[in-house]
Amino acid sequence: MEMLLSGNEALARGVFEYGGEFASAYPGTPSTEILQVIAKFFKDDVYAEWAINEKVALEVAVGASYGGARSIAVMKHVGVNVAADPLMSLTYTGVGAGMIIVSADDPSLHSSQNEQDNRYYGKFASIPVLEPSDSQEAKDFVKTSFEISEQFDTPVFLRITTRISHSKGIVEIGDRETVEHEGFERNITKFVMVPAYAAVRHKIVIDRLEALKEYAETTDLNRIEWNNKDVGIITGSISYQHVKEAMPDASVLKLGMGYPLPMKKIAGFAAKVKNLFVVEELEPFYEEQIKAAGIEVEGKKYFSNHLELNVDRVRDGFIEAGLLDASVKSSTALAEPEEVLPRPPVLCSGCPHRGMMVAMKKLKLYTTGDIGCYTLGALPPLSQIDTCLCMGASIGHAFGITRAGKSDGKFVSLIGDSTFLHSGITALASVVYNKGNTTNIIVDNRITAMTGGQDNPGTSRTLMGEPTNAVDLKAICRAVGVEHVREVDPYDLEETISVLKEETERDACSVVITNRPCMLFPSKIKDEPYTVILEKCTACGLCFGVGCPSIAASDEKNDKGKPKAEIDPITCTGCTICAQVCPSGAIVPLEQ
Amino acid sequence: MKNGITNVLIVGVGGQGVLLASEILTEVAKVMGLDAKKSEVHGMSQRGGVVTSHIRFGEKVYSPLIPSGESDVILAFELSEGLRWIHELAEGGTFIVNDHKLVPPITATGKFFYPEDAIDRIKARVPGAKLVEATDIARELGNPRLVNTILLGVMSQSIDLAEDTWLEVIKKMAPKGTAELNRKAFLAGRSD
Numbered sequence: 001m002e003m004l005l006s007g008n009e010a011l012a013r014g015v016f017e018y019g020g021e022f023a024s025a026y027p028g029t030p031s032t033e034i035l036q037v038i039a040k041f042f043k044d045d046v047y048a049e050w051a052i053n054e055k056v057a058l059e060v061a062v063g064a065s066y067g068g069a070r071s072i073a074v075m076k077h078v079g080v081n082v083a084a085d086p087l088m089s090l091t092y093t094g095v096g097a098g099m100i101i102v103s104a105d106d107p108s109l110h111s112s113q114n115e116q117d118n119r120y121y122g123k124f125a126s127i128p129v130l131e132p133s134d135s136q137e138a139k140d141f142v143k144t145s146f147e148i149s150e151q152f153d154t155p156v157f158l159r160i161t162t163r164i165s166h167s168k169g170i171v172e173i174g175d176r177e178t179v180e181h182e183g184f185e186r187n188i189t190k191f192v193m194v195p196a197y198a199a200v201r202h203k204i205v206i207d208r209l210e211a212l213k214e215y216a217e218t219t220d221l222n223r224i225e226w227n228n229k230d231v232g233i234i235t236g237s238i239s240y241q242h243v244k245e246a247m248p249d250a251s252v253l254k255l256g257m258g259y260p261l262p263m264k265k266i267a268g269f270a271a272k273v274k275n276l277f278v279v280e281e282l283e284p285f286y287e288e289q290i291k292a293a294g295i296e297v298e299g300k301k302y303f304s305n306h307l308e309l310n311v312d313r314v315r316d317g318f319i320e321a322g323l324l325d326a327s328v329k330s331s332t333a334l335a336e337p338e339e340v341l342p343r344p345p346v347l348c349s350g351c352p353h354r355g356m357m358v359a360m361k362k363l364k365l366y367t368t369g370d371i372g373c374y375t376l377g378a379l380p381p382l383s384q385i386d387t388c389l390c391m392g393a394s395i396g397h398a399f400g401i402t403r404a405g406k407s408d409g410k411f412v413s414l415i416g417d418s419t420f421l422h423s424g425i426t427a428l429a430s431v432v433y434n435k436g437n438t439t440n441i442i443v444d445n446r447i448t449a450m451t452g453g454q455d456n457p458g459t460s461r462t463l464m465g466e467p468t469n470a471v472d473l474k475a476i477c478r479a480v481g482v483e484h485v486r487e488v489d490p491y492d493l494e495e496t497i498s499v500l501k502e503e504t505e506r507d508a509c510s511v512v513i514t515n516r517p518c519m520l521f522p523s524k525i526k527d528e529p530y531t532v533i534l535e536k537c538t539a540c541g542l543c544f545g546v547g548c549p550s551i552a553a554s555d556e557k558n559d560k561g562k563p564k565a566e567i568d569p570i571t572c573t574g575c576t577i578c579a580q581v582c583p584s585g586a587i588v589p590l591e592q
Numbered sequence: 593m594k595n596g597i598t599n600v601l602i603v604g605v606g607g608q609g610v611l612l613a614s615e616i617l618t619e620v621a622k623v624m625g626l627d628a629k630k631s632e633v634h635g636m637s638q639r640g641g642v643v644t645s646h647i648r649f650g651e652k653v654y655s656p657l658i659p660s661g662e663s664d665v666i667l668a669f670e671l672s673e674g675l676r677w678i679h680e681l682a683e684g685g686t687f688i689v690n691d692h693k694l695v696p697p698i699t700a701t702g703k704f705f706y707p708e709d710a711i712d713r714i715k716a717r718v719p720g721a722k723l724v725e726a727t728d729i730a731r732e733l734g735n736p737r738l739v740n741t742i743l744l745g746v747m748s749q750s751i752d753l754a755e756d757t758w759l760e761v762i763k764k765m766a767p768k769g770t771a772e773l774n775r776k777a778f779l780a781g782r783s784d
């Protein structure tokens with residue numbers, strides 16, 4: 001049977017069909033749906049869970065593999081940085097049952113803080129990297145990955161990108177096949193990475209890589225599609241699709257296995273074509289290795305490492321190289337776009353993060369920020385986030401800037417519940433230990449909202465929908481040594497401002513935790529809407545400053561021609577923040 | 593149409609239903625036995641950002657992304673979003689836009705303005721552009737949520753996919769209990 005599946009759906013399907021038994025992940029765009037699909041459709045056969053972060057996701061999946069279950073750990077590209085510590089020694093121990101690490105890269109940074117190219121992790125860890133180029137391969141390569149993993153006793157890196165994850169294509173689906181594996185078998189020299197044993201294992205890794213290089217030469221993951229031999233193109237992943245469309249007459253060496261490279265096959269291909277190119281997204285990963293092997297090839301000179309490739313960019317590169325006629329492009333391809341205002345994403349109407357940020361702005365605090373919906377507070381009109389680096393960084397930042405002692409103003413950190421659990425707890429303990437006196441705000445909306453509303457260890461529900469114990473954030477903060485832990489209602493501006501004022505003036509480390517849930521997840525919240533009494537509105541614009549999508553400029557103007565406000569009753573949730581900042585009492589419940 | 597591939601670009605604002613509409617179109621192409629791909633970035637769609645969906649179908653589709661200036665049909669769920677993507681239309685392509693405004697909150701800063709002349713600019717650029725009063729039609733049919741299906745109906749006039757298949761897929765994919773309403777909405781759009 002055929003189904004229209006996204007890369008993520010197809011990959012999840014592959015885990016089911018090819019005997020996967022265990023899946024763990026921390027959410028992150030574009031990878032998130034993989035675990036959601038497994039939990040929704042295949043939970044009778046495949047155990048699926050949200051781990052607290054990617055390091056733990058990898059560690060539990062490794063445990064499952066050691067324990068005889070085909071397992072998979074899923075994360076976005078930056079998640080692999082978090083999981084890099086176990087990864088770099090996992091390559092030494094090897095696996096039990098087949099084990100896959102899915103890395104979902106995000107060229108063009110559609111929803112990420114960088115566009116790192118994780119194929120380098122494969123080389124770094126000396127493990128094979130498989131790169132599907134569409135949904136069908138996203139499913140098929142799960143099978144091959146499990147097989148390679150078991151044959152070579154290695155974890156396999158399955159590297160997808162946003163365009164693979166979030167594009168749909170037609171996929172042939174099948175039934176589940178299972179493979180029998182024994183449980184954990186004691187093998188101390190294999191599984192205990194102390195120096196003496198690890199040194200021996202490193203040699204095994206080096207030999208394994210040689211064996212994998214031989215495999216790369218013969219596997220049908222890497223295939224040559226002969227055509228005109230004037231131009232030969234080495235490519236993989238989504239770039240293969242762009243190349244096939246942009247250069248239909250060229251010969252193509254498609255790499256399904258991006259590491260290690262089949263260097264003999266490449267040399268053979270190179271010898272038969274007149275002009276050899278590498279077309280790959282992001283870094284010159286293949287190109288550098290091919291050049292290092294002494295083969296003449298062009299790549300990044302024509303196909304930049306900045307942002308995603310597409311058919312246009314591949315055509316442009318070959319036009320520049322003088323191998324394609326510019327007339328292939330559409331007559332309107334260079335048409336000037338119209339000038340249209342930007343439409344940046346915004347905090348939802350009634351988002352509980354808004355009240356906190358309005359209070360922080362009122363107190364003129366600097367905010368070392370973190371990653372989550374609240375990062376949207378960096379955009380105007382709030383402009384209340386001053387740093388954002390990686391998950392968990394906010395708490396250390398506030399301490400570092402404050403301890404450096406050269407900046408005026410008060411620095412507080414702002415972090416979400418999921419991010420605090422992911423990597424904020426250790427930072428907080430470190431700040432307390434080092435006698436920090438910063439105020440740290442946890443905006444606890446009881447969900448992982450940014451990535452679409454996933455449960456986390458604070459929400460008392462598992463990914464499989466079962467009730468479970470919840471982490472007590474306040475107790476954690478106290479346990480790491482914070483003496484001043486306060487709870488505030490972010491919909492009460494006066495209270496929030498007064499608590500923030502007290503805590504930021506105190507010469508001690510403190511934590512302020514908000515107590516209102518997300519408006520969207522797990523279910524939509526809507527109270528009675530508010531409205532603007534136009535006769536009372538002076539058009540001062542303060543309510544516009546809270547950045548709520550339900551508040552807009554009305555057609556009514558004051559005598560200076562400034563627009564008065566209006567509120568959309570359909571989207572207004574009645575959070576009252578705008579009413580609290582209005583100095584003229586012009587914003588009231590619609591009912592009245 | 594280039595190389596026998598039909599390219600449809602559906603654009604709008606997060607929450608308007610662009611993703612479901614493109615899902616239905618891609619499924620119709622698939623059921624008709626064509627190769628089909630669809631690509632979109634939906635990381636921020638729930639936060640009121642711009643949403644675009646590329647749908648491509650034909651004998652064999654490689655890239656999931658439509659090359660610049662090769663969209664045979666553009667369907668815009670909102671006026672300023674139509675204007676934002678109008679330059680992607682292929683020569684002789686069909687441009688359909690819902691006569692509906694969603695003013696982004698950024699206008700409240702006073703630094704950005706909604707293009708009140710959007711319709712004029714669209715008509716100046718694509719004289720044959722089709723303006724659809726989908727909200728009015730939906731109201732007549734008694735349910736404002738039918739806007740998407742009406743727009744799909746309008747668009748279906750400009751692409752070569754069978755009416756039976758459209759109706760079959762809409763029936764299958766419509767939310768529970770709304771199959772008949774959506775059928776009516778589609779047909780209303782198809783004859784608009």
Ligand SMILES: Cc1ncc(C[n+]2csc(CCOP(=O)(O)OP(=O)(O)O)c2C)c(N)n1
Pocket residue numbers: 026027028029054076078079082112113371372373374391415416417418419420445447448449450451
């Ligand atoms: C290492 C890493 N993993 C995952 C992500 C993806 N990601 C961005 S924000 C976020 C979670 C945000 O949740 P929370 O802190 O609770 O804030 P909320 O969005 O709910 O306000 C995640 C998982 C990331 N950016 N980096």
